[in-house]
Amino acid sequence: MSTRTFGEPIKRNEDRRLLTGQALFIDDVELPGLLHVAFLRSQVAHAKIRKIDVSKARQRPGVVAAYVAEDLGDYWKPGPLLVPPPPIAGIVFNQRTQVPLARDKVRHVGEPLAIIIAESRYIAEDALDDIDVELEQLPAVVDLERGLRAGSALVHDDVGSNVSAHVRQTKGNYAAAAAKADCIIKRRFRYEHGISSPIETRGVVAQWDARANQMTIWDTTQAPVFVRNGLAAMLGLNERNVRVIAPFVGGGFGPKIMMFYPEEVLLPWVSMKLNRPVKWIEDRLEHFFATTHERGQIHDAEIALSRDGKILGIKDVFLHDGGAYDPYGLTVPINSQCTLLGPYVVPNYDSTFTQVFTNLTLVTPYRGAGRQHGVFVMERLLDFAAHELKIDRAEIRRRNLIPADAFPYKNEIIYQDFQPLEYDSGNYEPVLDMALEAIGYKTFKEQQAAARAQGRHLGLGLACYVEGTGIGPYEGAKVQVQSNGKVSIATGIGTQGQGHFTVFAQIAADQLGVAVTDIDVVTGDTDQFYWGAGTFASRGAVVAGNAVNEASKVVRKKALKLASDLFECSEEDLVLEDGKVSIVGIPEKFVRLGDLANQANPMRGAVQPGTEPGLESTQYFGPPMGATANGVHAMVIEVDPRTFDLKVLKYVVVHDCGTVINPMILAGQIHGGVAQGIGNAFYEKLAFDDQGQLLNASLADYLLPTALEVPRMELGHTVTPSPLNPMGIKGAGEAGAIPVGPMFAQAIEDALDLKERGVELLEIPLSPSRVFELTRKSGQ
Amino acid sequence: MDTDDHDITVSVNGVRYKRRVESRMLLSDFLRHDLALAGTHVGCEHGVCGACTVLLDGQPVRSCLMLAVQAETHEISTIEGLTDKDGAYHPLQQAMHDHHGLQCGYCTPGILMTMTAFLEENLSPSEDEVREALSGNLCRCTGYQNIVDAVMAAAQRMRG
Numbered sequence A: 001m002s003t004r005t006f007g008e009p010i011k012r013n014e015d016r017r018l019l020t021g022q023a024l025f026i027d028d029v030e031l032p033g034l035l036h037v038a039f040l041r042s043q044v045a046h047a048k049i050r051k052i053d054v055s056k057a058r059q060r061p062g063v064v065a066a067y068v069a070e071d072l073g074d075y076w077k078p079g080p081l082l083v084p085p086p087p088i089a090g091i092v093f094n095q096r097t098q099v100p101l102a103r104d105k106v107r108h109v110g111e112p113l114a115i116i117i118a119e120s121r122y123i124a125e126d127a128l129d130d131i132d133v134e135l136e137q138l139p140a141v142v143d144l145e146r147g148l149r150a151g152s153a154l155v156h157d158d159v160g161s162n163v164s165a166h167v168r169q170t171k172g173n174y175a176a177a178a179a180k181a182d183c184i185i186k187r188r189f190r191y192e193h194g195i196s197s198p199i200e201t202r203g204v205v206a207q208w209d210a211r212a213n214q215m216t217i218w219d220t221t222q223a224p225v226f227v228r229n230g231l232a233a234m235l236g237l238n239e240r241n242v243r244v245i246a247p248f249v250g251g252g253f254g255p256k257i258m259m260f261y262p263e264e265v266l267l268p269w270v271s272m273k274l275n276r277p278v279k280w281i282e283d284r285l286e287h288f289f290a291t292t293h294e295r296g297q298i299h300d301a302e303i304a305l306s307r308d309g310k311i312l313g314i315k316d317v318f319l320h321d322g323g324a325y326d327p328y329g330l331t332v333p334i335n336s337q338c339t340l341l342g343p344y345v346v347p348n349y350d351s352t353f354t355q356v357f358t359n360l361t362l363v364t365p366y367r368g369a370g371r372q373h374g375v376f377v378m379e380r381l382l383d384f385a386a387h388e389l390k391i392d393r394a395e396i397r398r399r400n401l402i403p404a405d406a407f408p409y410k411n412e413i414i415y416q417d418f419q420p421l422e423y424d425s426g427n428y429e430p431v432l433d434m435a436l437e438a439i440g441y442k443t444f445k446e447q448q449a450a451a452r453a454q455g456r457h458l459g460l461g462l463a464c465y466v467e468g469t470g471i472g473p474y475e476g477a478k479v480q481v482q483s484n485g486k487v488s489i490a491t492g493i494g495t496q497g498q499g500h501f502t503v504f505a506q507i508a509a510d511q512l513g514v515a516v517t518d519i520d521v522v523t524g525d526t527d528q529f530y531w532g533a534g535t536f537a538s539r540g541a542v543v544a545g546n547a548v549n550e551a552s553k554v555v556r557k558k559a560l561k562l563a564s565d566l567f568e569c570s571e572e573d574l575v576l577e578d579g580k581v582s583i584v585g586i587p588e589k590f591v592r593l594g595d596l597a598n599q600a601n602p603m604r605g606a607v608q609p610g611t612e613p614g615l616e617s618t619q620y621f622g623p624p625m626g627a628t629a630n631g632v633h634a635m636v637i638e639v640d641p642r643t644f645d646l647k648v649l650k651y652v653v654v655h656d657c658g659t660v661i662n663p664m665i666l667a668g669q670i671h672g673g674v675a676q677g678i679g680n681a682f683y684e685k686l687a688f689d690d691q692g693q694l695l696n697a698s699l700a701d702y703l704l705p706t707a708l709e710v711p712r713m714e715l716g717h718t719v720t721p722s723p724l725n726p727m728g729i730k731g732a733g734e735a736g737a738i739p740v741g742p743m744f745a746q747a748i749e750d751a752l753d754l755k756e757r758g759v760e761l762l763e764i765p766l767s768p769s770r771v772f773e774l775t776r777k778s779g780q
Numbered sequence B: 001m002d003t004d005d006h007d008i009t010v011s012v013n014g015v016r017y018k019r020r021v022e023s024r025m026l027l028s029d030f031l032r033h034d035l036a037l038a039g040t041h042v043g044c045e046h047g048v049c050g051a052c053t054v055l056l057d058g059q060p061v062r063s064c065l066m067l068a069v070q071a072e073t074h075e076i077s078t079i080e081g082l083t084d085k086d087g088a089y090h091p092l093q094q095a096m097h098d099h100h101g102l103q104c105g106y107c108t109p110g111i112l113m114t115m116t117a118f119l120e121e122n123l124s125p126s127e128d129e130v131r132e133a134l135s136g137n138l139c140r141c142t143g144y145q146n147i148v149d150a151v152m153a154a155a156q157r158m159r160g
Helices: A015-019 A055-059 A069-075 A121-128 A144-148 A174-179 A224-235 A262-274 A284-290 A331-339 A371-389 A393-400 A428-439 A441-453 A500-512 A540-567 A593-599 A663-682 A740-752 A768-777 B027-034 B091-098 B108-121 B127-134 B145-159
Strands: A035-041 A047-053 A063-068 A112-118 A132-137 A163-171 A183-193 A203-209 A214-219 A242-245 A278-281 A295-305 A311-323 A349-357 A409-414 A420-423 A457-469 A475-481 A487-491 A519-523 A574-577 A580-583 A586-592 A616-621 A627-639 A646-656 A714-717 B005-012 B015-022 B053-056 B059-062 B075-077
Touching: A015 B091, A015 B108, A035 A121, A035 A262, A035 A284, A047 A112, A055 A063, A063 A069, A063 A121, A063 A262, A112 A121, A112 A262, A144 A295, A144 A311, A144 A349, A163 A331, A163 A409, A174 A295, A174 A311, A174 A349, A183 A371, A203 A262, A214 A224, A214 A262, A224 A242, A224 A262, A262 A278, A295 A371, A311 A331, A311 A371, A331 A349, A331 A371, A331 A409, A331 A457, A349 A409, A371 A393, A371 A457, A371 A740, A393 A428, A393 A457, A428 A441, A428 A457, A428 A627, A428 A646, A428 A714, A441 A457, A441 A627, A457 A740, A475 A500, A475 A540, A475 A593, A487 A500, A487 A540, A500 A519, A500 A540, A540 A574, A540 A580, A540 A586, A540 A593, A540 A616, A580 A593, A586 A593, A627 A740, A646 A663, A663 A714, A663 A740, A663 B145, A740 A768, B015 B027, B053 B108, B059 B108, B091 B108, B091 B145, B108 B127, B108 B145, B127 B145
Parallel strands: A035 A278, A214 A242, A311 A349, A487 A519, A646 A714, B005 B075
Antiparallel strands: A035 A112, A047 A132, A063 A112, A163 A349, A183 A295, A203 A214, A203 A278, A295 A311, A409 A420, A457 A627, A475 A487, A475 A616, A574 A580, A580 A586, A627 A646, B005 B015, B053 B059, B053 B075
C-alpha cells in the first residue's frame, strides 16, 4: 500500500452531494402520480373513542381516500416487540405495543386516529378539519409515582396496573456491605432526557408496483433490513418483493430506529390499496408527539463507602417513564442500571426498576439511551461522598477506578445485549490524569479564588463514564471491485451522518490499495445488501466496519491469487497498490484491479470447478459482546450569581474508544454528542401539564443549543484496543452526550458555593430559572 | 377552503421561472416541489431552525415563512447556485469540506446560505461574530465548532 489511510483524518466522500444540495433525502423523492398523506392525531392524552367519521373528508375535492382503524380490517394489529426482555430471573414484563390507528381508546397526544390521502399535502391537511371526532376524555397518567398508586387511571386497562416492567439485578450483597460501611449517602435524583430533534423529521414514501409485484419504501429509518422483513410479513409479500431504502437521513440519534411507527405500517398498505405512490413527511409539531422521546427517571439511590472513600456498594430503586407502549422492551432502563456502575469497582450492587406506562409519547433510546441517567446518579453520589468524607472529588474517583490489570472486568449483571456486563479492555487512570491536566485542575482553586475576589463565580465540573458500544448481533458487507477499477461496498446499516461513506472506504482502501475517493459505499438499501441489524448503540463502525475489513481481506486475497496465476509467480512476489497488482521490483509488470475483475467474469470458455465469478466477497462480523469505551469530561464555567446565566469557559473531553479509524470524524461525533449533552443538562425539558399536554411543542419553546451555547471543546485520546474485533475498535457515537449532566450540576454547585449554602442539585435539566428556584427554596 | 391561484415570475439562481401557484403555497414548497430545487431543506416550518434559508435579493430569509407569491419579481439564490459554472466549490463549501463542518448534511444548505451572506458583509469576523451570525441555524450533529472553524477559514481565504 502506498499510503495508509486507516487512522488518518481523511475528508469525507459524501460531502460533495450534501454541500451542493444534491443528496437525496426522503422529501426529495418525487414519483409520477404521487399522493400525499396527513394524519388526524389525538389532541388529548387519554380518552375513549366514541366516534371518528371521515365521510365528509372523503367528499372534499382532491381527497382520494380516508381511513380509520376499522377500515384496516385484519391489517390492524399491534406492532411487534422489537427487543424482548433480557434473561433476568424474576423479571416482569407486560407487552403492550403501539397500533397503526387508535381504536376504542387513545393513549397519548399525537396518537393517529385517521389517515387522509389527497392530491397535495395542503388538501390533505384541509380535510383533517372535515373529520368528526367524539372523544370521552379520561384522567391522564403523567406522574410516575401517582401512576403506580392504587386507584390511578390505567393506560392499559387489562394490565391491571401501570407497571410495564419490573426488574431487579444484584451483584454481591449490598445489605451486608452497608452494615460495614463508615459512610452511607442516600439521595433522590430526577433526570429528564428530552427529544432528539433531528433537523430532518421522519418521513415515509411507499410505491406499490402491481405489474412488478414490487413494493418500494423510502424510510428515514436507522434499520432498513428489519423494516423490510416486518413490512413484508404484514403485507403478505415475500421479503424479496419489498425493497426498503433509507436514503440520506438528516440525523437519527435513536428515535429513527424505533419501528414500526404507525406511518411506516400504513403508507405501504395505502399504496397497495390505491395502487398509487404515497408520501408522508412529518411536520415539526407532529415530531414532538409522534416521534419517540426519552424523558425521565426518579432514582432513590444510596452509596456505602469506607472511610477512605472506597465504594462498598450501591443500592438504587428507580422508576422509568416508558410512555404509552413498550415495543422497545427494556433497553433504556437496563442501560441506566448497567451504566451507573461506570468505570468503578462496585463490589455490591442492588438495583431495581419499574418501567411505568404513562399517557405520553413512547420512550425509546435517544443518544445515550438511559446511560446518562445512571451516570448522573453515580457521579452525584460520589460528589456528595467526597464532600462528606472530605476527600478531593478527583481523588475519590481515582481510588475507585477499575485497575488496568483487572480486564476483562466482569460486572455480574445482564446488559442490554443480553450478555453478562463485561468490560473488554480499558486503562482508566491515564484518561483521568489527562483530563485533570487539560482542565488545569491543580491550579483551579487559585484561579477560582482570584476570580471570586473580582466578584466572578467560577466552578469546575468533572465526570467519568463508560459507554457500552459495538454490540451484536452482526453486520455484513459486500466488497466488489468494478471493471473500471473502482470499488463498491454495500452494507445493510443505515447512515445518518456518521461518515460511513468514508470510514468504510478507508478500511477497504488499505486492504485493496485503492484511493478512498475511488470507493463508493452504499448503505441502507435492502436490494444492495440483504442482511443486517441497523445503526444503533454506537455499533456501525465496530460491527459493519469489521465486516468491511473481513470482506476486503478476502478480495485482496482473490486479487493476489488471480494475479499470481496470470504472472505465474508466487503471491509473496506481488504488491497491491495504486489500483494494480505488480511484481515486486518490476513496477512495469502489472495488471489493473479492474482488469482482474473483468477476467474474473469470463464470457466464454470453461472455469475451474468451484470458481466464483467476480472480484468480490461478502463477509459478516458479529462480536461476542459489546466493547466498552470510557472517558472523562471536565469543564470550567462562570455563573452570574444574580441571573444564574452560565458560560462555559473551558471544556475538555478525554476519551478512549480503542483504535481510531478517522480522528476527524471521531472528533465530530464527540462535538455533536457534547452539544446534545449540554442541551439536556442545561435547558431542554419536555414540559407536560397534568393532562399530558406538551406545553412547549415548538422549536421556539423547546430550546435546542445554538452556536452561542456550545463552547469550543478540547479533545484528548488514549487508545486501548478492544480484543473483541481484529481492528481493535470501540464505538464512539454516544460518548459526548453521556456525562454532561452531573458535570454541570457539580460545576454550578462549585461556582455558587451551593454545598455550603445547603443546596444540592439533584436533577437535570438545570436551567438558570430552575437553579434560581432551587436556591430560593432553600431560603438562600 | 377556497384557494386562488396567481401567475408569478421568480428568478432563482439567475433562471426566470413562470408558474401558476396557489396563494398559500410556501416559498419552500414552491422551490422544492414546483421547481425541483430540493437542496433547500425544511426543518421546522416555523422559522426557527434556519434549514430552509435562501437569499432574497442577497439577504437571507426563511423560505418556510414566505409565500411563493411574495417572491414575485425578486431574485432568489439557493444552494444549487452556490458552486460556480464549472461546479467548483464556493470557498465556504470548500472550507466546510476541509473542516468537517457537516455530518448528516441536512442543515448544511441553510447554513451555507446564511453564512455566505454574512461573509459578503463581514470578511474579517471574530469567532464571536461568526457564532452570533450562525445562531439562527440549528445543527444537531456537529456541535458547531467545525462550522465556526470553516467560516473563519473561508473568510481568511476570501480576504486573499
